[in-house]
Structures are given as C-alpha cells and as structure tokens.
Amino acid sequence: MTTNTILLASRPQGVPTAAQFQFETREVPAPGAGQVLLKTRYVSVDPYMRGRMSAAKSYVAPFEVGQPIAGGVVAEVVASHSEALPVGSVVVGNLPWQEFSVADAQTLNRVPADRAPASYFLGLLGMPGLTAYFGLLDICQPKAGETVVVSGAAGAVGLIVGQLAKIQGCRVVGTAGSDEKVAYLKELGFDEAINYKTTPDIAQALAAAAPNGVDCYFDNVGGAITDAVYDLLNKHARIALCGQISTYNATETPMGPRPEGKLLKTSTKLQGFIVSDYLSRWPEGVQQLTEWYAAGKLKGEETITEGFDQIPAAFLGLFSGDNTGKAVVKVA
Ligand SMILES: NC(=O)c1ccc[n+]([C@@H]2O[C@H](COP(=O)([O-])OP(=O)(O)OC[C@H]3O[C@@H](n4cnc5c(N)ncnc54)[C@H](OP(=O)(O)O)[C@@H]3O)[C@@H](O)[C@H]2O)c1
Numbered sequence: 001m002t003t004n005t006i007l008l009a010s011r012p013q014g015v016p017t018a019a020q021f022q023f024e025t026r027e028v029p030a031p032g033a034g035q036v037l038l039k040t041r042y043v044s045v046d047p048y049m050r051g052r053m054s055a056a057k058s059y060v061a062p063f064e065v066g067q068p069i070a071g072g073v074v075a076e077v078v079a080s081h082s083e084a085l086p087v088g089s090v091v092v093g094n095l096p097w098q099e100f101s102v103a104d105a106q107t108l109n110r111v112p113a114d115r116a117p118a119s120y121f122l123g124l125l126g127m128p129g130l131t132a133y134f135g136l137l138d139i140c141q142p143k144a145g146e147t148v149v150v151s152g153a154a155g156a157v158g159l160i161v162g163q164l165a166k167i168q169g170c171r172v173v174g175t176a177g178s179d180e181k182v183a184y185l186k187e188l189g190f191d192e193a194i195n196y197k198t199t200p201d202i203a204q205a206l207a208a209a210a211p212n213g214v215d216c217y218f219d220n221v222g223g224a225i226t227d228a229v230y231d232l233l234n235k236h237a238r239i240a241l242c243g244q245i246s247t248y249n250a251t252e253t254p255m256g257p258r259p260e261g262k263l264l265k266t267s268t269k270l271q272g273f274i275v276s277d278y279l280s281r282w283p284e285g286v287q288q289l290t291e292w293y294a295a296g297k298l299k300g301e302e303t304i305t306e307g308f309d310q311i312p313a314a315f316l317g318l319f320s321g322d323n324t325g326k327a328v329v330k331v332a
Contacts, residue, residue: 003028003100004308008063012053015249015319020053021069021312031102037079038091038101040308043329044072044122045315046156050248059274068096072122074111075101076332085110092121097311099331115290116300123156123326124300125289131275132160132218133285135240137168138278139271140216142238144169147210149229152220153193154181156326157242160289161218162190163298170216173209175202175225177321184324188299196225203228213237221246223254230259233266241272249319301325 002025009022031037049071052063063069073095077085082105085091091108095101111121123129135157142148148165152158153174165172166189173192174185185193192209199205206214206228213234219226222244233239247254263270278285292298303323305314308331318327 001028001100002026003098005068005099006097006311007067008053008065008069010065011055012050012249014251016050016053016316018312018316023309026068026098028098028100029102031079031081033081034105035081035102036077036085036089036091036105036108038073038075038095038103039078040073040075040095040099040101040331041090042074042119042122043097043308043311043331044126045311045318045327045329046071046127047243047245047248047318049315050319059276068098070094070096072127073097073101074118074121080105090118092126099308116293119302119304119326119328119330120293120300122328123302124160124293124298125286127275128156128326129160129289129300130278130282130285131157131242132164133289134275134278134281135242135273136161136164136216136218139240139269139273140218140238142168142170142216145171146215147171147173147212147234148216148218149173149175149206149210149214149232150218150220151175151196151222151225151229152243152245153185153190154178154324155220156323158218158220159185159188159301159325160298163188164292165216166190167292167297171210171212173206173214175206175221181321181324184301203231207232216240218242219244223247223256227257227259230257230262233262233268235266237266237268239268239270241270245319303327305329307331 007022077089090111093108148170150161154176175196182193214232217239220243223246
C-alpha cells in the first residue's frame with residue numbers, strides 16, 4: 001500500500017514557509033513481527049520542530065532534508081503483529097507526518113480513550129501538559145499568594161501553566177498576542193492578561209499587573225517580554241526557562257539587556273529544562289493532570305485544523321499566533 005507523506009524540502013532561513021514542505025506518495029512496508037500498521041488520526045504541530053528544521057546542534061537531532069518530518073501523533077492500529085496492541089487500539093507515539101505508517105509496538109503508548117479525547121494526549125495529558133507540570137511545579141515551586149507570570153500564556157503549555165498556578169493559589173498574569181486570547185485567559189481565571197502586541201509599554205503593563213512583584217516566571221517566549229519581567233523579580237524568584245519562541249526564526253543572535261545583575265541581586269534561580277529531563281516521572285505527571293482534569297480543575301483547550309494537507313499551514317500558524325491552546329491537525 002502507499003501513503004501520503006510530508007518531507008522536509010529545504011532548511012528555512014528565518015521564518016519558515018510552505019516551500020519547506022514537500023508532499024509525496026511513498027510505499028508503506030508490511031508490518032513485521034512486533035510491529036503494527038497505523039492510521040494517523042491526529043498530528044501535533046509544535047514550536048520545537050522549528051529547531052529540528054535547522055542543522056544546528058540541539059537536544060534532538062535535526063530532520064533530514066528529503067525525509068519525512070516526524071513528531072507527536074495519535075493513531076489507530078489497523079493491522080497488528082503485536083499481542084499488546086490489537087487492531088482498534090489507539091496509540092500515541094513519535095511518528096512521521098504520514099496518513100499510514102508502520103512502527104514497533106514497543107515504541108508506542110496506548111491511549112486510555114475512556115479518560116479524555118484522544119487528541120488530549122498530544123496536549124493537556126501529553127508532552128505540553130507535562131512541560132507545564134514539571135516546569136511550574138518542580139522548578140518554580142509556586143506558593144499560595146505568590147505572583148506567577150507566564151509568557152505565551154494562551155498557547156498549549158502556557159494555558160496549562162496558568163491553570164496549574166491558579167490551583168496552587170497564586171496570582172497569575174499572562175501575556176498573549178490578541179484581545180480574544182486575553183479575554184479567554186481572564187475567562188479561565190487568570191487575574192491579569194496583557195496583549196503584548198498592542199500594549200504600548202509592556203514593562204509598565206506588567207508592573208501594573210504584578211504590583212507585588214514577580215515570584216515565578218514561566219518563560220515560553222523570551223525577548224522583550226522577558227526583559228521586562230526581569231525588572232520585576234522579587235527576592236528568591238524562580239524562573240523556568242521553557243521556550244524562546246520570539247527568537248526561533250532569528251537569523252542573528254538577538255542582543256538585549258544583560259540580565260545577570262538582576263538575577264544576582266534578587267537571588268533568583270533560573271533553570272532551563274527539557275521535558276524529557278523528567279522522563280522517569282512522566283507517569284506521575286499524567287496521573288496528576290488526569291485527576292485535575294477529571295475534577296474539572298483543568299481545561300484542555302485545542303485549536304483543531306482539519307485535513308492532512310493542512311499540517312504545514314497549522315505548523316506555520318504557530319509563529320503568527322493562529323492557535324489558542326494546543327495546535328492539532330485532525331487527519332482521520
Ligand atoms: N522545554 C521544553 O521541554 C518545551 C516543551 C514544549 C514546548 N516548549 C516551548 O514552550 C513554548 C510554547 O510552546 P507551545 O507548544 O505551548 O506552543 P504554543 O504556545 O501553543 O504556540 C506558539 C505560540 O507562541 C506565540 N508566539 C509566536 N511567535 C511569537 C513571538 N515572536 N513572540 C511572542 N509570542 C510568539 C503565539 O501566540 P501569541 O498569539 O501569544 O503570539 C503562538 O500561538 C515554545 O517556546 C516551545 O518551544 C518547550
């Protein structure tokens with residue numbers, strides 16, 4: 001049989017475009033012993049994939065030009081040579097952007113479909129949810145009454161960070177790129193939300209939103225927002241350095257204020273992290289997030305785009321703020 005697949009056509013310089021993606025029809029091999037044939041249901045598009053499109057050394061190998069792009073996928077088993085995953089099982093795994101693929105059963109995790117919509121295992125109950133969980137609770141360790149600021153607040157990770165910080169009893173301030181997103185954050189229980197694209201003075205807006213200073217900063221974005229938050233840090237502040245999406249398409253190293261003095265004077269702890277640092281604790285994170293979701297304390301907002309051919313557009317939309325919550329493409 002054959003499948004549609006999306007290859008990396010070329011490495012982007014600056015902001016990626018549709019030219020970086022090539023659609024092709026490829027043969028799908030028959031599954032061997034211990035393998036399953038999968039029909040893709042949902043494809044996750046994530047900002048970290050921008051890094052994998054470049055050749056630069058990082059914590060994960062670059063995509064190869066001329067080879068399929070791969071990432072988080074929810075799929076259904078349609079043929080099986082694995083007792084663990086019979087036909088009809090729904091799984092999540094790191095799989096190519098293809099309509100059909102073959103994988104070793106042991107590289108896949110079964111989705112407990114009775115607990116939540118299957119796509120949530122790419123968002124709230126998957127990698128982004130775990131990123132929010134460990135970054136906020138393990139690195140920032142917020143206490144009730146403290147002020148938590150999260151940038152990229154209306155995205156997959158940020159929305160969960162804000163909700164988790166509210167569960168901890170914190171004052172929560174988010175930044176996001178549209179008035180609709182700001183309104184949604186307030187609806188979700190954020191104490192203050194700022195549209196960083198229209199606010200004339202982000203430093204002033206943040207200072208007004210955090211009158212007692214900032215105890216925890218969950219940084220998804222970097223750049224000017226982060227520069228402004230650093231001026232508001234309280235003594236013994238904690239910063240979880242999760243992402244720097246404002247710089248992912250930069251062609252030169254962005255220059256900015258040197259923050260070390262501010263961190264020093266406030267005895268701030270700043271820690272970069274990759275969610276896979278916490279791999280051994282993922283079951284704990286999924287369990288706790290699932291409990292809070294079941295109790296109605298966490299919402300799993302998604303922006304779902306339909307159609308395999310829309311995957312590149314959904315990915316590119318991450319850099320223009322098209323998504324609220326987790327960006328997912330529904331394939332079948
Ligand atoms: N450390 C880890 O293990 C880990 C794991 C997952 C994600 N991350 C990082 O966490 C961050 C959020 O990831 P996510 O999956 O939750 O993505 P996301 O927030 O759902 O999607 C990206 C969002 O970033 C915002 N954005 C895009 N360009 C921007 C810019 N130049 N300046 C400010 N905001 C911009 C857009 O929202 P606006 O409308 O608000 O601009 C967009 O919707 C990313 O930096 C990602 O790389 C890190």
